[in-house]
Amino acid sequence: MTISIWRYSHLALAVSSFMFILLASITGIILAFQPISEQFEPYKISDFNSVTVAETISNLQDKYPEVIAVQVDANQFVSASVITNNGESLNGYINPRTATFIGDKIEVSKFFQWITNFHRSLFLKSIGRFFVGFCSFLLFLIAVSGTVLILKRQGGLKSFFSKIVKENFNQYWHVALGRLSLIPIIIITVTGVYLSAIKFDILPKSAINHQIDFDSLLETPKLNTADFSVFKNTKLSEVKTIEFPFSQDVEDYFIVSLKNKEIIVNQFSGAVLSEINYPLVTIFSNLSLFLHTGKGSVLWSVILAIATVNILFFIYSGFAMTLKRRKSKLKNKYKKDACKYVILVGSENGSTLPFANQLKEQLLKAGETVYIAELNKYNAYSKAEHIIVMTATYGEGEAPANANVFLQRLKTIKQVQGINYSVVGFGSLAYPDFCKFAIDVDNALALQFKQELPVFTINDKSVESFQEWISLWNKNRNLPITISQQKLAAKPKLNHTITVVDKTIAETQLDRTFLITLKTNTNKFNSGDLLAIYPENNYRERLYSIGKVNNNIQLSVKLHENGLGSGFLNTITKEAIFKARIIKNKSFHFPKKASKVILIANGTGIAPFLGMIDENKNKAETHLYYGVRKRESLNLYNQSIKENLNNKQLTKLNIAFSQEEPKQYVQDLLKQDALFIAETLKNNGVIMLCGSTAMQNDVLAILNTITTQNLQLPLSTFKENNQIKTDCY
């Protein structure tokens, strides 16, 4: 479905009403404190719920010659208006058990009165009331469209409350708080609209008309007020107001307004003369007033205040996101039919655009003609030779907002000339469907055009990865493009403190490889997750696959000449402390339940597997295929592998030495064990791959041969079933 209609409405509504909503929210937050402050007044008696109407009325009539009215407010404070023996009138709170006065009526302070007035009419009287009511309705629509957006983002009703992937502060909290304060905000807005509607006479009339036959009123039998059964059977807590008879005339009577009805009681006999239930309109009005103001409930007032503070935050974060999106607009120097290169961008919130714009600018600098457009604007490009798609993925593998009709347009719009294409996918490994849309686009493009480079995925907007792709592409195209890192790099958030526990020496090792053990301030990571380090404390990032051994991070690192990451890790000494970031890599965790697990690695790719085997306390059947250059290369791992073989956490080890007779690669071992591997996949076993990309490509090719020959199925079937997991570099 088109997400853009909802997003557009959400924004348009917010833009058109935010000034009013802002004012109403600020005043609303202040007003929430009025009912709270009232609740702390000491006028409520402890056993209020057991007091009957008869008790209070007879107490009052005993104590004062004249009683005019009794009122019970939302705080369950009882007030009475009486005339004393001295002929003075008195109006204030009483103790309903003793009828003694305990305090003057709380005057709503001038300040709160002023704010209330502003809140409901902006001092514009009727016009203001209409505006406030209307904006309340708009806010309701904003809440509804926001709910739809959350549903789309989270991928359905079931995952409405599942984890939100954090892209940035504003986006994360806009969604997170939106979810939480959704219900209070909808209640505030609906009741706000209702309260305004009452003022404008839109709702049906709610007047109660008692029909009393005055001719048949009797002064007998005359009973004491305290003995009226209706008063004895009614608790004061059910009462809103009691109006006492105006005079001793039998035609004057008690009018008692209860929570749900109004009754009229003969002042002599105690007979109920009339009883009328409130119409629904009145009940809704009372409910709306309570829900909107929180009168009488500290808890609800606090909830309302918090929800309203959130509205302020939504205004801020919503506009911040919009401005950010606007900033990355697409501009072109050449017309679409004049360009050799076409860059197509798919982005949900604009974070992919700076990358695309950089590429465009650098191509222009190199003297090429480039056209850049959103994926949804896909069109015929008569001079295009190369299409580069740079796209993010939204929700559960869906297209982002500006790319949702691309696949359809691709089918209908035909290009005349032959075109090469490359796809770059942007995403986060924290999502289960990492870069899925980019892969879908690649598959769809393959039907019409020639693939120049396979899909290249970029995790967490990594500038480093993007550069890597650029260099691959440069090589293919013979172009001299360089990317300005400063423009793209956002300073990463380093939230983990790392202490070096142990480190072997690289220089004495045959492959200049070393093991480093690090301690972190968190336990929430798994073997297969990635450790991102920033050796120069800037945008340059290096990723290492983590092996979790004894709750520490264990990395296996090969020291490269002038290697940024390996050099850094090699120079730090024991007990040194540095900051880093752990990236969840859910798609490369050891399977929780699998009949068999086959681990395939070469070189330092063994690092995550060492952790997985160490953690395999359940002794799930695990086979390791490992390729190294020479026997000595194994020295680093020998001890732990032996231990694990002994205690059955590792079932079998198969090693290939590429520089010792018989010269073998890990692929060759797989070929030999083809039947075993086919069997494993058939029985829902899992194969995990870690190491160089060269090895990955070869291994995947061999696995594909094995499955097609032995199981008559392509390897992709098992990939889709999550039986093949890879993490290569």
Place this chain on the structure above:
Amino acid sequence: MKAIKTLLVLGVLAISTLSFTTVTESTSYKCMIQMINYSGENAYVVISLINPEGEYEKTLYVQGDDDEWYHDISEWWKFYGKKRANIDAITGATIAGGARNISVLEIEDSKIDTGYSIRFETAVEDQDYYTKDVEFALTKENVKSKKEGSGFIRYVRMMPN
């Protein structure tokens, strides 16, 4: 010397107490206002004491506690608006169409049967304003009677306490 000083102080005290306790006997009256069935905002009702010359003398009660609307009750506002006497003790809530309300009015006994009258003026936001919705002379008979209204008030009943 000392004795004279004491006498002087006592004398001043005596005079001042006498002059400030102007003994005014007053009676409280119950007053019930029954509104007609109109629709719209609640009504503001101002009850005033009118002197024999037909001018405002004192505000007895104000049904309506939001003073931003007071100037809409224009005749009374000309009297009240200048001085803004403190009327916190004699203000109540506005009265809805069809509703009734009972309040207690304090009226000095010297104002009965001496040409004074009582005035009820009413105003409703965006609707009419009645300067003399109900007005009648303060006589012993009238203060325990029922008077029909001409605007938003159906009738007013009064009763001495």
